[in-house]
Amino acid sequence: MTQITLPLIILLSLFGAGSMGDTASSALNEDSTTAKSRELVSTTPSTAPTTTIDCSDVPDVDCAKLLPQCSDYHYDELMDKYCRKTCNRCFVTPTCHDATDRCVEWNKNGFCNSTFYTPEVKKKYCEKTCGFCK
Numbered sequence: 094m095t096q097i098t099l100p101l102i103i104l105l106s107l108f109g110a111g112s113m114g115d116t117a118s119s120a121l122n123e124d125s126t127t128a129k130s131r132e133l134v135s136t137t138p139s140t141a142p143t144t145t146i147d148c149s150d151v152p153d154v155d156c157a158k159l160l161p162q163c164s165d166y167h168y169d170e171l172m173d174k175y176c177r178k179t180c181n182r183c184f185v186t187p188t189c190h191d192a193t194d195r196c197v198e199w200n201k202n203g204f205c206n207s208t209f210y211t212p213e214v215k216k217k218y219c220e221k222t223c224g225f226c227k
Contacts, residue, residue: 151174166193205219
């Protein structure tokens, strides 16, 4: 199972597979790393590359019912994939960014320097705050 599977199972159990449709259900068998590739563009010659993001919800997913999950960082990957428009994630983001707005707080509590968390985990959630940007 992939990392996206547990949140998807939770959502399916909360709202039923029928309300999310076959597309979301099929994600149980899909590797989260196979998401559609994103095009790199530059806003100006002197800026870092940015990521162009498709701005639409998956048609057979009832994103209106899932609106509360838009602000829960546990569901970031899932909501980015299925409910981009509903969750207001239709913007161009820098390629190096934090996945959650809690990184500054986590860093104050020692997250970035902790040996408990692997560098991969730190980079996944707080790439910018923990200094992984090139």
